[in-house]
Amino acid sequence: MTKSEKILVISDIHGNAEALRAVINKEKYFDYVIFLGDSVATGPQPAETAELLLAIDPDISIMGNHDRELGDRSRLSNWPPEWETYMNWCIDQLESSTIDLISSYQPSGQYKLGGLNVFMHHGDIPKSLPVPLPDSPNESFESMDKGAECPLILFGHTHIQFLRAIGNKTYINPGSVGQPRCGNRHACYGIFEQGEYYARQVSYDQRPWLMALEKIEPLNEYPDFKDWLRIGFLSGYGIGKRDPWTRFGLEGYY
Ligand SMILES: [Fe+2]
Numbered sequence: 001m002t003k004s005e006k007i008l009v010i011s012d013i014h015g016n017a018e019a020l021r022a023v024i025n026k027e028k029y030f031d032y033v034i035f036l037g038d039s040v041a042t043g044p045q046p047a048e049t050a051e052l053l054l055a056i057d058p059d060i061s062i063m064g065n066h067d068r069e070l071g072d073r074s075r076l077s078n079w080p081p082e083w084e085t086y087m088n089w090c091i092d093q094l095e096s097s098t099i100d101l102i103s104s105y106q107p108s109g110q111y112k113l114g115g116l117n118v119f120m121h122h123g124d125i126p127k128s129l130p131v132p133l134p135d136s137p138n139e140s141f142e143s144m145d146k147g148a149e150c151p152l153i154l155f156g157h158t159h160i161q162f163l164r165a166i167g168n169k170t171y172i173n174p175g176s177v178g179q180p181r182c183g184n185r186h187a188c189y190g191i192f193e194q195g196e197y198y199a200r201q202v203s204y205d206q207r208p209w210l211m212a213l214e215k216i217e218p219l220n221e222y223p224d225f226k227d228w229l230r231i232g233f234l235s236g237y238g239i240g241k242r243d244p245w246t247r248f249g250l251e252g253y254y
């Protein structure tokens, strides 16, 4: 990457098209896009989100756990029925070419982008370790890039915007575009500009997401679940207002 080049870093969109559109509109111009996974599922605007992603055509897209599930419905058989219904609805909204594209997302590893060496990981580490959050032990972070020399590691999955320095390595989570979990109703992302990293946020119109959720007919069978999704979205806590998200929110994380 030359000093003048700009890299947009996005992660965890989860089918929130309006949030992604706000990020694109705010930044307008970028030379590269890194996407760290969890694209369209599970969210109420999967097709619209996929279309926007296709338009910005990330240089590297890392496979997220919710991307992997799109190509294989058999993975959903152990899910609670309301989640299985939501996910099947998401899959039904997508062209098979879109599913093929998402199913071809890259594995975690070291990548070169514009002369910059970056290790990229979705952030879903072995279950024996705490997920990489601001108060997690170093081991959680080190499990992502074991044996790699690269000093810069980008990851997502935990939906919190933060940075952890360990020795000569820097682990950066740009936060979640479509489903932040710290009580803030905005989209989180990051950029590299002039060789420096900047964590950013942008607010957006939440009504299209709410209207899209309202229109998902198969979920009418689960009114409490629909309410829970709506309340979580409006609270800015995504998957529920509870610890540790409330604590991170109070500590000022996005
Ligand atoms: Fe995610």
Ligand SMILES: [Fe+2]
Pocket: 038, 064, 065, 066, 122, 124, 156, 157, 158
């Ligand atoms: Fe994830």
